[in-house]
Amino acid sequence: MRLKNVPGSREAVAASDFVVTEAERYKGCWKRDIFANDNPIYTEIGMGKGKFITTLAAQNPDINYIGIEKYSSVLIRAIEKVQADPLPNLKFIRMDAEDIEDIFGKGEIGRIYLNFSDPWPKDRHAKRRLPSRRFLGRFANILADGGTIEFKTDNRDMFDFALEEIEPAGWKLLASTFDLHNDPKMNEGNIMTEYEEKFSAAGNPICKYIIAPDKE
């Protein structure tokens, strides 16, 4: 993704009430200390400008949402979106998902959304891909019983890679489609992300899977 530097965004993100800083302090205590309720926590990793997660949070007040994004220049756009209409069930963290196990305890997260994750096309960068077995191992450690990952992309090579990673990572496929917008069952309630709008408008079919750790 091409990034435009937004001057002052790092400071603005750090100062925002919507952003949790020093997030490792809340490991194991997010429901109590941050949301003050016992509702499940869902996270979107690589949330970009935040249309997907802010829409979901507005639709589902009984679920807590945490949007994770690596770059302040992008996260600042999500903060601008919620400033006008704050949501008590939505927080953001600026971090690299590599460190996710420092932030969340075992079983703390009910669902992980990966939307249009960076494809890292070079083979030597495959382990940076969020649906890679390396990341799936980390995600398995923070997911609650019955927890799932939902992954969407228009990049067919990335999707094929992600499908091949499922079994070796110790996960199982629950559902999948190579054309989400023409799959009435899987598309029900679908919320388009910024990238999804752009790529589907260009005529690209959207792939999606839902997976869960294979406990058998």
Ligand code: SAM
């Ligand atoms: N999910 C949004 C969408 O669908 O419109 C944005 C997609 S964009 C291609 C991928 C986003 O993931 C970027 O904003 C990037 O900075 C973020 N990202 C990539 N790797 C990440 C990581 N390891 N940790 C946190 N964010 C990451």
